[in-house]
Amino acid sequence: MKQLKVKIIKKDNISDSCFKLSLKSDYLKKTAKPGQFVSVKCSDTTSPLLKRPFGIHKVTSHGIELLIKKAGKATQLLSQKKEGDEIIVLGPLGQGFEIEHKKNDILLVAGGYGVVPLYFLADQIIKKNKGAKIKVFIGGKTKNDIFCAEDFKKLKAELYFSTNDGSYGHKGFVTSVLMKEIVKLEPKNCVIYACGPNPLLMAISDISKEEKIKAQVSMEEYLACGIGVCMGCAIETTQGKKLVCKDGPVFNAEEILWKIPENLNKAIDQRINL
Numbered sequence: 001m002k003q004l005k006v007k008i009i010k011k012d013n014i015s016d017s018c019f020k021l022s023l024k025s026d027y028l029k030k031t032a033k034p035g036q037f038v039s040v041k042c043s044d045t046t047s048p049l050l051k052r053p054f055g056i057h058k059v060t061s062h063g064i065e066l067l068i069k070k071a072g073k074a075t076q077l078l079s080q081k082k083e084g085d086e087i088i089v090l091g092p093l094g095q096g097f098e099i100e101h102k103k104n105d106i107l108l109v110a111g112g113y114g115v116v117p118l119y120f121l122a123d124q125i126i127k128k129n130k131g132a133k134i135k136v137f138i139g140g141k142t143k144n145d146i147f148c149a150e151d152f153k154k155l156k157a158e159l160y161f162s163t164n165d166g167s168y169g170h171k172g173f174v175t176s177v178l179m180k181e182i183v184k185l186e187p188k189n190c191v192i193y194a195c196g197p198n199p200l201l202m203a204i205s206d207i208s209k210e211e212k213i214k215a216q217v218s219m220e221e222y223l224a225c226g227i228g229v230c231m232g233c234a235i236e237t238t239q240g241k242k243l244v245c246k247d248g249p250v251f252n253a254e255e256i257l258w259k260i261p262e263n264l265n266k267a268i269d270q271r272i273n274l
């Protein structure tokens, strides 16, 4: 992991709220692994002070690509950067996905910008396992939350979509679509890799347990330091407290001791809809 000053060599606005940044860095290109992230200084001033974490979406011939959704002040400021500008980036950080080389039915499940690290992962799996059959399940609140479908199509992955309002794909939760496909497959040949909001990852943990399918989940937490110093991102696991930024963000699903969510009804609805 290094702190680097990197040049933005390409910027693409892919919607009103979402943009891609292509960053020039040989170091990140050579060292980044799927599921790892970088911490980006989004502002030229001290506000906001903290860097922000973003998953590595692609490794390109020049470096890496990020896909970012405007959420608040830092991402808004980052969206104003232009091609040619330089930004401070720390990374690659954290522990990424471990590719299960012996499994051929690969189930990638994303909620919203959860697709970001899963594209890099799919690309690596295809390069390393010629027999892999990749199915990608992408869920969002509305069609505006569905990203990267074209990119996954180029990898010849099978795609499944869902939105809460039915504006794109199946109306309902992505886990319902996933379950319809899982019943057609042999559990011991399958592995699930998931990234998205915690209620989705909780549902994936349940599916993993009930269907006896190994699952790895990339956890969503607020990260302050991003490097294991502030202890602000600790979660409970079967092996005690672990840090999302340093021991994760990717964990085996069976390892996580989930907290009862504040909005319990939402989580219950999610299971009823499975």
Ligand SMILES: Cc1cc2nc3c(=O)[nH]c(=O)nc-3n(C[C@H](O)[C@H](O)[C@H](O)COP(=O)(O)OP(=O)(O)OC[C@H]3O[C@@H](n4cnc5c(N)ncnc54)[C@H](O)[C@@H]3O)c2cc1C
Pocket: 037, 048, 052, 053, 054, 055, 056, 067, 068, 069, 070, 071, 072, 073, 074, 075, 076, 113, 116, 117, 219, 220, 221, 222, 223, 249
């Ligand atoms: C490991 C990791 C990888 C990430 N990868 C990406 C990525 O590839 N692309 C991307 O667009 N975003 C990603 N995020 C989320 C991103 O870091 C936040 O959206 C960003 O920090 C928001 O900063 P802000 O100042 O713009 O908004 P803030 O003012 O800090 O937050 C605005 C709103 O965004 C939500 N939010 C902020 N941070 C998080 C978080 N960590 N988890 C859940 N909700 C949050 C909150 O609801 C808040 O109300 C990732 C987060 C983590 C922990």
Ligand code: FES
Pocket: 222, 223, 224, 225, 226, 227, 228, 229, 230, 231, 232, 233, 234, 243, 244, 245, 246
């Ligand atoms: S964010 Fe500081 S320890 Fe993880």
